[in-house]
Amino acid sequence: MTFFDHTETSVSREEEQGQTLLRQALVRRRAGLAERLRQAGVQKSVLLFAGHAPSRNYPDNVYEFRASSHFLYFAGLPIEGAALLLEGARATLFVKRPTEADALWHGEAASPDALKAQTAVDSVRFLDELEAAVRAAGAPIEVPFSQKARSAALSAEEQAVADSVIALRLVQDEHAVWELRRAASVTVRAHQAGMAATSKGTRISVVRAAMEREILAANFQNAYGSIVTTHGEVLHTHDRSGICGAQDLLLADVGAETDLGFAADVTRTWPVSGRFSPSQRTLYDLVLSAQQAAIAKVAPGVRYRDVHFAACRVLLAGLKDVGLFVGEIDGLLERGAHALFFPHGIGHLFGLDVHDMEDLGDRAGYAPGRTRSEQFGLCYLRLDRDLAPGNAVTIEPGLYFVPAILNSERLLAPFRADVRPDRLAAFSDVRGIRIEDDVLVTKTGCEVLTRGLGKTAAEVEAMVGAASSAS
Numbered sequence: 001m002t003f004f005d006h007t008e009t010s011v012s013r014e015e016e017q018g019q020t021l022l023r024q025a026l027v028r029r030r031a032g033l034a035e036r037l038r039q040a041g042v043q044k045s046v047l048l049f050a051g052h053a054p055s056r057n058y059p060d061n062v063y064e065f066r067a068s069s070h071f072l073y074f075a076g077l078p079i080e081g082a083a084l085l086l087e088g089a090r091a092t093l094f095v096k097r098p099t100e101a102d103a104l105w106h107g108e109a110a111s112p113d114a115l116k117a118q119t120a121v122d123s124v125r126f127l128d129e130l131e132a133a134v135r136a137a138g139a140p141i142e143v144p145f146s147q148k149a150r151s152a153a154l155s156a157e158e159q160a161v162a163d164s165v166i167a168l169r170l171v172q173d174e175h176a177v178w179e180l181r182r183a184a185s186v187t188v189r190a191h192q193a194g195m196a197a198t199s200k201g202t203r204i205s206v207v208r209a210a211m212e213r214e215i216l217a218a219n220f221q222n223a224y225g226s227i228v229t230t231h232g233e234v235l236h237t238h239d240r241s242g243i244c245g246a247q248d249l250l251l252a253d254v255g256a257e258t259d260l261g262f263a264a265d266v267t268r269t270w271p272v273s274g275r276f277s278p279s280q281r282t283l284y285d286l287v288l289s290a291q292q293a294a295i296a297k298v299a300p301g302v303r304y305r306d307v308h309f310a311a312c313r314v315l316l317a318g319l320k321d322v323g324l325f326v327g328e329i330d331g332l333l334e335r336g337a338h339a340l341f342f343p344h345g346i347g348h349l350f351g352l353d354v355h356d357m358e359d360l361g362d363r364a365g366y367a368p369g370r371t372r373s374e375q376f377g378l379c380y381l382r383l384d385r386d387l388a389p390g391n392a393v394t395i396e397p398g399l400y401f402v403p404a405i406l407n408s409e410r411l412l413a414p415f416r417a418d419v420r421p422d423r424l425a426a427f428s429d430v431r432g433i434r435i436e437d438d439v440l441v442t443k444t445g446c447e448v449l450t451r452g453l454g455k456t457a458a459e460v461e462a463m464v465g466a467a468s469s470a471s
Ligand code: GLY
Pocket: 224, 253, 265, 348, 354, 396, 436
């Protein structure tokens, strides 16, 4: 006898469209992997694990579950503990056999039939049957490879699997783009809410909460630990203490991840007062010009490192205009002088991971035959491939006054004749500025997925404090 059926839900037309795209994509992704492995002469099957939620101080107190991205790519749904066995194009999903206790503590599990329909696999079985299935399939290649991949210790067959997965995931398919748009749209709202919530004396944690509220309200989660700070020069700070000072710039690098795991990664920098000071405005406009120059370059066939250099060139020219550098731009660019103020790369791949596939080290980010530079700044460039339609990349130049760089004898020594430290005081109300958008490479150029979020100085100023002035 059934007392209540809590499983019945109404599905909007948009959700239905997303589910259809997912099923179609999963079938194509799995067939694509099978075909690539066949071409590479790999006979073995592939076993992907979703993973488990990590626990805190004791096993029952768990953090929110986040499935392995490789599993999500081929299985579609974040099913804790699940495994996906791929034997050629045949897919079997293994899920936990639900117990009475599971139903009591965690609710009814989706039925095998429902999971089969959602993920378009050939069959759904229980995990207690996995061992026998694996034995029957021979010794499958297990994914994720994690540490092994980063240390380049993969067997030839594992390398073939890794390279096939990379080739597939590098090109965001229709379903992935659908999800990236969903992540982008919620992230745009989060930044608008953050700007609206900002005013002199507001706690930084309150601004961060206003941003993350939008993400949670959409039933998404953060794609990475939010960076909301008046110390933009600390590149990945997660400190949320402190208040917004009247003269401060607030840098917010916050992105949503959809319920199916696809990320957005966006940064805006805004003046707490709602008005950039003249010095802040000069450097803000310079970062924006660099970002626009880099985005204008994004197109199929373009080497991503050249997109990086396009931004560096604009930054160097601007820094020379304001007297921070003397000398000739080409030489400064070649020697990496810009890294004194722009020490990181122009961006990275994003998709199911915010830094997509970095669990595989530089195998995903760097084309075969290319390796990281050892030059300061360029060594942090995470991507050096020729761009192709379907690639999703961030474009995120910045300018920072980092004490650890500007007080470093070692880093400054090669540039003593080029840099003018006496000009630094003119920018004492700037610590760090970054502008980051999410860009999809198209057949003819690119599309900025996060274009809904204004970024000119005037647009940003108009959004700051809108919550208090509207009330
Ligand atoms: N959110 C980290 C980054 O921009 O790469």
